[in-house]
Amino acid sequence: MESFDPPFQEFYKKLFDNHFINQSSSKNNRIEAFQEAEERDEFELPLIDLSRLNRGGFESEECKREIAEASQEWGFFQVVNHGVSLELLERTRHEQVKAFKKPFREKANGGHRDLNFPAGSYRWGTPSATCLRQLAWSEAFHVPLTEIYTAGGATGLSMTTKQYATIVSNLAEKLAEILAEKLGKTSDFFKKNCVPSMCYIRMSRYPACPISPQVFGLMPHTDSDFLTILHQDQIGGLQLQKNGKWIDVHPNQETLLVIIGDLFQAWSNGAYKSLEHRVVANKQFERFSTAYFLCPSSETVIESCGETSIYRRFSFLEFRQQVQDDVKRFGHKIGLSRKNKNLKKEMISSSASSLSNLPPSPTPPNPGPPPVPKQTAHRLPESDHRKLNKGSSQLIRWSRARAIRSGVKLDRSAQRTLQQNTEVVDRRSGDGESSNTDYSSEEDDGCVAEMEEAAAAGAKQIYMVSDGTGWTAEHSVNAALGQFEHCFVDRGCPVNTHLFSGIEDVEQLMEIIKQAAREGAMLIYTLADENMAASARHACKRWGVPSTDLLSPITEAISLHLGVSPSGLPRGAPGRKFPLTEDYFKRIDAIEFTIKQDDGALPANLHKADIVLVGVSRTGKTPLSIYLSQKGFKVANVPLVMGVALPKTLFEIDQEKVFALTINPVVLQTIRRARAKSLGFTEQVRTNYSEMDHVREELDFACKIFAQNPTWPVIEVTGKAIEETAVAVLRLYQDRKTRCSMPRISKRY
Ligand SMILES: O=C(O)CCC(=O)C(=O)O
Numbered sequence: 092m093e094s095f096d097p098p099f100q101e102f103y104k105k106l107f108d109n110h111f112i113n114q115s116s117s118k119n120n121r122i123e124a125f126q127e128a129e130e131r132d133e134f135e136l137p138l139i140d141l142s143r144l145n146r147g148g149f150e151s152e153e154c155k156r157e158i159a160e161a162s163q164e165w166g167f168f169q170v171v172n173h174g175v176s177l178e179l180l181e182r183t184r185h186e187q188v189k190a191f192k193k194p195f196r197e198k199a200n201g202g203h204r205d206l207n208f209p210a211g212s213y214r215w216g217t218p219s220a221t222c223l224r225q226l227a228w229s230e231a232f233h234v235p236l237t238e239i240y241t242a243g244g245a246t247g248l249s250m251t252t253k254q255y256a257t258i259v260s261n262l263a264e265k266l267a268e269i270l271a272e273k274l275g276k277t278s279d280f281f282k283k284n285c286v287p288s289m290c291y292i293r294m295s296r297y298p299a300c301p302i303s304p305q306v307f308g309l310m311p312h313t314d315s316d317f318l319t320i321l322h323q324d325q326i327g328g329l330q331l332q333k334n335g336k337w338i339d340v341h342p343n344q345e346t347l348l349v350i351i352g353d354l355f356q357a358w359s360n361g362a363y364k365s366l367e368h369r370v371v372a373n374k375q376f377e378r379f380s381t382a383y384f385l386c387p388s389s390e391t392v393i394e395s396c397g398e399t400s401i402y403r404r405f406s407f408l409e410f411r412q413q414v415q416d417d418v419k420r421f422g423h424k425i426g427l428s429r430k431n432k433n434l435k436k437e438m439i440s441s442s443a444s445s446l447s448n449l450p451p452s453p454t455p456p457n458p459g460p461p462p463v464p465k466q467t468a469h470r471l472p473e474s475d476h477r478k479l480n481k482g483s484s485q486l487i488r489w490s491r492a493r494a495i496r497s498g499v500k501l502d503r504s505a506q507r508t509l510q511q512n513t514e515v516v517d518r519r520s521g522d523g524e525s526s527n528t529d530y531s532s533e534e535d536d537g538c539v540a541e542m543e544e545a546a547a548a549g550a551k552q553i554y555m556v557s558d559g560t561g562w563t564a565e566h567s568v569n570a571a572l573g574q575f576e577h578c579f580v581d582r583g584c585p586v587n588t589h590l591f592s593g594i595e596d597v598e599q600l601m602e603i604i605k606q607a608a609r610e611g612a613m614l615i616y617t618l619a620d621e622n623m624a625a626s627a628r629h630a631c632k633r634w635g636v637p638s639t640d641l642l643s644p645i646t647e648a649i650s651l652h653l654g655v656s657p658s659g660l661p662r663g664a665p666g667r668k669f670p671l672t673e674d675y676f677k678r679i680d681a682i683e684f685t686i687k688q689d690d691g692a693l694p695a696n697l698h699k700a701d702i703v704l705v706g707v708s709r710t711g712k713t714p715l716s717i718y719l720s721q722k723g724f725k726v727a728n729v730p731l732v733m734g735v736a737l738p739k740t741l742f743e744i745d746q747e748k749v750f751a752l753t754i755n756p757v758v759l760q761t762i763r764r765a766r767a768k769s770l771g772f773t774e775q776v777r778t779n780y781s782e783m784d785h786v787r788e789e790l791d792f793a794c795k796i797f798a799q800n801p802t803w804p805v806i807e808v809t810g811k812a813i814e815e816t817a818v819a820v821l822r823l824y825q826d827r828k829t830r831c832s833m834p835r836i837s838k839r840y
Pocket residue numbers: 293295309314321323329368369370379380381382457458
């Protein structure tokens with residue numbers, strides 16, 4: 092297939108592969124496409140001339156009546172003389188087309204310079220899609236009114252969008268007031284509750300799609316707002332469902348479309364209809380549309396009027412969360428047809444078409460208010476669950492850990508209960524169709540959903556990818572993160588790191604980068620294989636993932652210096668096995684030796700040690716020994732205890748191997764107190780061990796011994812990490828070995 096912008100087939104390659112494999116063995120898609128063509132009907136939507144509203148009296152009342160009637164009967168109508176001039180409509184469209192013409196990378200990398208769109212306003216495809224039918228073949232800028240109003244720039248997109256948004260937002264409020272008035276409700280409800288930070292404009296582009304209608308421009312959905320005002324270009328493709336049939340909404344450049352959303356349906360107690368609609372992508376031509384969504388603040392309570400309200404009261408926040416949960420759990424929005432007592436006890440199916448068997452609503456479930464945290468419900472199809480590659484299972488493991496770290500509760504039992512409830516409810520709703528809740532791998536599914544929640548918890552994600560152990564990436568990232576401790580968790584900038592090690596094939600790599608794109612993560616990689624590194628580089632660029640290649644620059648520089656090409660083999664690769672194996676066994680020997688020699692054991696063996704550490708209790712001798720042993724050094728440690736003679740062998744061995752450790756008495760006392768408490772020492776022992784006089788006495792004793800042995804360097808461990816003390820020890824060790832005057836740690840390769 093040719094390449095598209097945005098890169099649908101690359102990013103959703105698996106969905107395409109699965110689809111076309113399945114398609115060759117089934118006729119379903121052709122049949123479906125045929126049925127859709129058959130079922131479509133020609134209707135003329137109500138067309139309402141709004142100029143009559145200004146004329147007052149009978150004409151105005153008549154106009155209001157038509158608006159209410161169309162909302163009841165259709166939930167969808169067209170308006171003319173709406174206040175937006177044809178010239179402004181054309182100008183806005185022209186600027187919008189220009190914005191979408193920007194390279195994908197520029198759009199994906201956050202916002203758009205001309206309009207100062209905030210990062211995250213650009214959306215494309217459907218990250219939660221598990222099959223082609225759930226993939227939206229479209230891209231969009233999703234911008235809250237507040238951003239539009241405050242955007243700088245007096246020309247181009249910024250200016251026209253501001254002008255357009257100002258007029259349609261007034262129009263939306265006015266229409267809502269009329270609809271409220273016709274219900275006998277207070278009409279200032281919208282002025283009070285619909286805030287500019289929640290209302291937003293969504294500019295969409297539907298690229299030509301050669302495999303339409305196998306993939307939708309936008310899946311069937313209802314809008315989750317009060318009402319939507321839409322302007323579509325001349326291409327067509329918008330359809331609405333009426334009486335179980337899909338109807339084409341013919342384009343008309345001069346009209347605006349008004350679409351009643353779920354909130355109005357609930358608020359009007361079912362009087363006004365929130366109709367399902369979708370966009371069928373055109374095979375040859377791209378299509379553009381601009382939608383304005385009238386949304387209330389999160390805490391606004393939607394309460395039906397009337398004596399017997401069909402819906403229980405709920406806040407917009409609750410509704411959005413339920414929609415997001417449903418998309419996550421079922422792959423699609425359930426909306427008002429949900430009867431789940433957990434949230435909407437009485438939300439009944441308001442139309443013949445329950446949404447329970449439909450593909451998901453677009454991303455975000457339309458319309459998700461602008462600041463909705465990115466909650467992409469990425470659910471792998473069953474077949475993919477079975478095929479989870481290393482990268483994917485790591486993703487899941489990490490997501491679990493991350494969810495915990497981010498404070499997201501892993502309440503699987505609750506999830507199960509909710510799922511069961513919903514299933515029962517769906518069956519009772521009597522649509523008789525499967526609700527697509529076939530979770531063959533609920534464990535995994537839950538995890539992926541949690542991962543999204545964790546991402547939404549606001550932490551920044553850093554992915555580390557390696558075709559080896561990942562040690563280098565992990566340590567480099569840790570070192571760099573050390574520079575940002577001042578802004579971490581408690582200071583509003585939490586960071587989660589995730590290591591994917593042993594990533595050896597491109598497919599795994601692509602999966603991870605896609606996930607990084609979905610999560611807005613950055614990628615740091617050490618890929619010895621040049622091709623893998625290049626693939627990572629390209630994919631990150633393509634999908635707007637910020638990335639750093641740790642290994643290539645340094646490998647290239649060394650290669651240039653040595654005049655030799657790198658092998659391209661990751662650590663542990665078969666071609667590198669021999670030298671590694673030797674190194675490995677050396678390390679194992681060292682570790683074994685060090686463990687046996689801990690805490691003064693086997694003094695007869697001291698001569699076999701590379702390094703001997705001497706110090707009082709709790710100066711970190713054991714962890715330092717183990718750390719050094721992992722680097723291949725045989726280490727013995729000897730405790731200094733008052734009244735206990737040091738082993739004779741300590742003074743017989745090469746004295747340049749001995750290193751003394753010392754620590755600040757106050758710090759030592761604190762460590763010892765904690766230690767004594769955790770070990771449950773008696774008061775008497777505790778006092779001896781950790782009281783200041785005793786601590787000082789012991790350190791003086793150590794000092795004297797150190798003074799008597801001036802060859803032993805005394806290393807201060809106070810406030811040092813094990814790694815730092817190790818560096819100090821190794822530097823001296825190596826310098827002594829090589830008699831070098833430059834302080835350095837040398838290793839021969
Ligand atoms: O682009 C269109 O025609 C429809 C857009 C839409 O339904 C939506 O964004 O919710």
